[in-house]
Amino acid sequence: MKKRVFSGVQPSGSLTIGNYLGAIRNFARLQYEADCYFCVVNLHALTVPQDPEELKKNTLDVARLFVACGIDPNVSAIFVQSQVPAHAELSWLLECQGYIGELKRMTQFKDKAKKRENVSVGLFTYPVLMAADILLYNTDLVPVGEDQKQHLELARDLALRVNNRFREEVFKVPEPYIPPKNSGGRIMSLQNPAEKMSKSAENPKSYIALLDPPEVIQKKIMSAVTDSEAVIRYDEEAKPAVSNLMVIYSLFSGKTMEEITRLYAGKGYGQFKKDLAELTVETLKPIQQKVAELSAPGAIEEILKKGAEKAEETAAEKLRLCQDKLGVLRF
Ligand code: TYM
Numbered sequence: 001m002k003k004r005v006f007s008g009v010q011p012s013g014s015l016t017i018g019n020y021l022g023a024i025r026n027f028a029r030l031q032y033e034a035d036c037y038f039c040v041v042n043l044h045a046l047t048v049p050q051d052p053e054e055l056k057k058n059t060l061d062v063a064r065l066f067v068a069c070g071i072d073p074n075v076s077a078i079f080v081q082s083q084v085p086a087h088a089e090l091s092w093l094l095e096c097q098g099y100i101g102e103l104k105r106m107t108q109f110k111d112k113a114k115k116r117e118n119v120s121v122g123l124f125t126y127p128v129l130m131a132a133d134i135l136l137y138n139t140d141l142v143p144v145g146e147d148q149k150q151h152l153e154l155a156r157d158l159a160l161r162v163n164n165r166f167r168e169e170v171f172k173v174p175e176p177y178i179p180p181k182n183s184g185g186r187i188m189s190l191q192n193p194a195e196k197m198s199k200s201a202e203n204p205k206s207y208i209a210l211l212d213p214p215e216v217i218q219k220k221i222m223s224a225v226t227d228s229e230a231v232i233r234y235d236e237e238a239k240p241a242v243s244n245l246m247v248i249y250s251l252f253s254g255k256t257m258e259e260i261t262r263l264y265a266g267k268g269y270g271q272f273k274k275d276l277a278e279l280t281v282e283t284l285k286p287i288q289q290k291v292a293e294l295s296a297p298g299a300i301e302e303i304l305k306k307g308a309e310k311a312e313e314t315a316a317e318k319l320r321l322c323q324d325k326l327g328v329l330r331f
Pocket of ligand 1: 006007008009010011018019020021022023024041044129130131133134142143144145146147148151184185186187188196197198
């Protein structure tokens with residue numbers, strides 16, 4: 001039996017190379033060995049204020065990027081979360097199994113709540129909806145970046161809690177699939193290596209968006225912070241900014257850290273950054289071309305309809321099982 005893979009990406013801005021290297025690149029790799037579901041989680045995006053038209057546009061853009069990054073819609077199900085109502089329905093059932101205490105411990109909630117005056121209830125219960133996403137599909141593996149680890153633990157805890165209560169496997173307990181930090185699990189901001197690269201960051205110089213034009217990529221990389229040592233070597237503790245650029249270089253070129261260090265011995269940061277910019281532009285070029293091709297009216301919608309039909313079938317079965325277990329009447 002093939003393993004089942006599920007993952008989601010929020011349409012809350014333009015996707016970055018952090019999203020690509022931490023998660024989406026692995027989606028494409030896993031699809032030939034597993035049965036995959038990849039979801040644009042637009043309901044999660046509503047946990048903070050969104051411009052409605054922008055959100056609709058971003059939702060389709062993320063789906064286009066999935067395909068452009070190599071996810072084959074004939075192999076994997078690509079769909080939008082709101083098109084499969086079972087996500088929201090299971091989320092409610094799971095909210096009634098979750099504890100306020102465990103949600104209060106979520107570091108991402110604490111960070112995001114700190115930054116805003118009004119914190120929506122949805123932002124607080126966000127990880128439960130994420131658990132519903134995953135548990136609906138009997139998921140074995142969830143490819144994500146390191147920042148999602150705690151959310152995944154909650155999904156596992158909720159699954160185990162329900163299974164223990166009913167003394168049977170109502171939910172498959174999912175495993176995380178997270179690359180190590182030096183392989184993309186946590187790509188850092190180009191302006192502050194203590195913060196992760198984020199698509200919703202205020203300063204666009206802190207991230208490279210997958211759809212950034214070549215000149216913009218060049219500018220952003222040339223103005224990335226480094227340090228005063230002018231030596232290219234990998235040391236996360238002492239040289240976090242340069243190490244982060246080296247991770248990106250390594251993943252885009254296939255070269256090891258040692259090879260990169262040797263290549264730039266005595267050359268300084270200017271040349272390294274110039275080459276990294278070129279490498280990034282070249283890597284993103286085919287993705288950007290594919291996105292443009294998918295912009296024909298109706299093209300992506302067709303893919304998403306097909307994906308939602310497949311997802312709906314799998315999800316409905318799990319939702320029914322859970323409703324029956326909890327005593328939710330349906331006839
Ligand atoms: P989101 O939309 O913030 O990010 C999408 C994916 O990209 C990864 N990621 C990163 N990886 C490495 N370095 C970075 N700087 C970086 N930034 C983001 C994220 O870890 C994620 O894998 N809660 C999720 C969406 C979600 C989900 C799910 C994921 C909803 N339901 C079910 C998996 C399964 C999120 O906000 O990801």
